[in-house]
Amino acid sequence: MTVYNIKLQSFEGPLALLMHLIEKNQLNIYDIPIAEVTEQYLAYLRAMEQFNIDIASEFLVMAATLLQIKSRMLLPKPPPPDDVETEDPRQELVNRLLEYRRYKQAAVMLEEMFEIRGKTFTRPLHDFGTKVIMPEGLKLDELIAAFAVVWESGVSDFAVVTREEISIQDKMQDIIYLLRKNNGQMEFSQCFIRSGSRMEMVTAFLALLELIKLNRINISQQHSFGPIYLTWEESVE
């Protein structure tokens, strides 16, 4: 076991280095000679130190783990109680190495697939754009009706408008009503869309906050920017 022939190649992490040591020395991964491997591992870290290479903390953690396993292996084993199998101190490390090796092998396989696919050329995606079909056969009546609606509401703008048309209490009841109607769940935006006035939105928002505070509703979102759902907390009632 010579320390001198360790080439100072860089390893992604402690597992990569350990795998390298195991493969280089053709060791049995299921029965790692832990003293030997620990010695080589530490030699590598020392070499890194000599070359003033920053040693990432992961490498040091692994060194500690190796030393701990090594010492546990050296301890005299108490006679195993009947039927109870004592666990090999190396087992956890072996499991990690096996899993790591599995994905290393997968990576090699993926790389081959990538290379094969890279040998073929495709054409870039062609965007054919979007063609908008305009509605046809719209009725003049609809246009007049639409105009009548705004004209009427416009006129009423000049009438005396009562402020505070919607109270928070009313809106809370409105939200609860909507939730019940929707089997206890609805989308956040739905509690706003009645008249759509600014006043209503502010009131609805305050009503929501109140309901959340009272633990009457729950708010959830599956993923960022996804729809926000309100859920009725039946149990509190």
Add this chain to the structure above:
Amino acid sequence: MMFYSHLKGHIEALLFAYGDPISADKLAEMLEIDRENVILLVEELKRDMASNQRGLKVAEVAGGYQLCTKPECTATIDKLINVQEFRLSMAAMETLSIIAFKQPITRMEIENIRGVKVDSVVNTLLERGLIKEVGRKEAIGRPILFGTTSEFLKCFGLKTLEELPKLAEIINIEEIDNEENI
């Protein structure tokens, strides 16, 4: 010639991958054969592609060869175009009706009637070609005046703008209705 036949595939692949036309000289250089042979190979390639079981052809454009789809496939390829039906939302219909009956009208005037901002609705109507700028109002800031387009007439099956009922009529009808309701 037949000796080179497998190079037809290489020409096909080259034209496919490059996309733009490639000259016979350039093909000759890449395949390391004579220009004459390239021309013969492309002729063969064209004959192979003449079958109605093929959808591509080699066109001679801009001093080179280019792979392109056959005209008889155009209708099928057109189906790759996303077709979207334009539906008028209530807000859009209302805004459109104001513009139709009160044109020419500014954005501000529309907002005064509808009581809400109409920027995005007006933009949509502009994009869809239902309304257009018809001038500038002689007022502070010279705001844009909007009016309806011939696309608008088409959508409502109108021959001319004259067919639109006069504003006064509509309001009167409404008012009479209202009075009757009272």
Add this chain to the structure above:
Amino acid sequence: MMFYSHLKGHIEALLFAYGDPISADKLAEMLEIDRENVILLVEELKRDMASNQRGLKVAEVAGGYQLCTKPECTATIDKLINVQEFRLSMAAMETLSIIAFKQPITRMEIENIRGVKVDSVVNTLLERGLIKEVGRKEAIGRPILFGTTSEFLKCFGLKTLEELPKLAEIINIEEIDNEENI
């Protein structure tokens, strides 16, 4: 089947024009024939293209069919196109393989397997569009869950994600081999 043979050309033209993979369903819709017939036509198309006088082939990737050049033409095409080497480091490939086989998976879970920080590698994979956020794990801090994209399928020539477990088996077989060696 022969009744539809002229549609092979249309499929060829569609795949050529679109560039990206098109699913059998989408082709069926555009050609107004059954999905089964599309599959049969594509099989015929593949057979036609198998000749060494053709330079193109139909690949099945990312849930669809895509027209691409044959590997035997790569050397010729390389002379024409400056290919941008799109290489992934071994670290990126290992991380990608963990995500591919264990998706959905959090950054932390990847780090546990690889034994190192993977922030920058994960960012690279995100930038390249090979992986994406697929949700949040119901755990403390609601960490992001990552999964592969259809770009991943395209880059690795995979038809669907279902092909991955088959590949995983190959790796497991090796493990069993090792155990037997003991």
